[in-house]
Amino acid sequence: MKKLHLVSLGCNKNLVDSEVMLGKLKQYELCDDPAKADVLIVNTCGFIGPAKQESLNTIFSLHEARKKNSLLVMAGCLSERYKEELTHELKEVDLFTGVGDYDKIDEIIALRQNRFSSSTYLLNEEERVITGSNAHAYVKLSEGCNQTCSFCAIPNFKGKLFSRTLESIEKEVRFLVAKGFFDFSFISQDSSSFLRDRGEKEGLIRLIETIEAIEGVKSARILYLYPTTTSNALIERIIASPLFHNYFDMPIQHISDAMLKRMKRGAGKERIIEQLTLMRQAPNSFIRTSFIVGHPQESDAEFEELLAFMKTFRFDRVNIFAYSDEEDTSAHAMEGKIDTKTINARIKKLDKLVAEQTMQSLKNEIGKSVTILIEGESSEHALFMGARELLWAPSIDGEILVNDSDVENVRIGACYQARINELAGDKLIAAITALA
Structure with a gap:
């Protein structure tokens, strides 16, 4: 039996796509050693600079390790975003494919032809090979994004929001429950916009109702809420659910009104605080967020406003990202770029507060x-x-x-x-x- 070595980089949305590819390549034996693999696939991330570099480093590393006559395939976001440059310049790779053909990976390998579909891929009837757990599975709600955040290039290579049907998701969850899975995380670029492209404003509320009716689902959470599309009604419905945890993952990126406007985030400080306060009032609530430090024109005063906010509002987990100057974003053309030394100094200050809050969140669990x-x-x-x-x-x-x-x-x-x-x-x- 031929052997397959697959590396999935980036977010858990990428992981779902990697699991689809594993499902289409069941005829291969999975192996951890790239030197023994007949086919090597890297599902890349192309979101920000460090992720792009990690993807390229992984390609180079696997190329050095692989055996003669093996096939090295580059798939996913980085491949899609820079397909013209990479297909011409990256000679280490044998086959390229983007974000629209995960379910065709077996054909791509068999034909040994690059493929970049113009359509968006969404899981339909394909059977995934769930990795990492025999109890938990990620379920992707949609692909693409309708938001216009100044720092984000995702809509440029992932396209506009394209939601799965509720019937498709229900069918997948029922199938996974029958295989023994009972804990689910629902994910997408902007989960709170689910079904808006199909004319439904509160698609997540309908999702919650649908999943609650499936016998065998014991635990669920929603990842990646967006401030402008997260209504109070949605927050209240999550809190009222006997099945969905009071787990709120909403990347707010900043708290200064001026910075939020530059970032084209839509919601301002007052609205964000209203949402977070409602979430925090929920029993046993857990709140995760992320911040971007060093976006163009972020002043010392605006950063201090973010620090002051962090001292007054308690998060359970926080991700901090240094601003990455991506060429196909509106922020790239902005004046007032922040130097690396200043960004690192600001991150150091924020890191200290985040570490304190994370430790306090953990300490709060003692005795429970x-x-x-x-x-x-x-x-x-x-x-x-x-x-x-x-x-x-x-x-x-x-x-x-x-x-x-x-x-x-x-x-x-x-x-x-x-x-x-x-x-x-x-x-x-x-x-x-x-x-x-």
């Missing part, structure tokens, strides 16, 4: 009885099992170390009640008390 999902051996030591609080999103919100159990034969992919006993470094330590 929570539902955890066992994910496997811990990253720390073989004596511990690794878990996450079921409320949390996989991979990004942290790991809980399980060092004791009142339940025998603890299983990977199963849920348990656990008591959080202490915090060691940035890891919570828990003991299982009962089946969930």
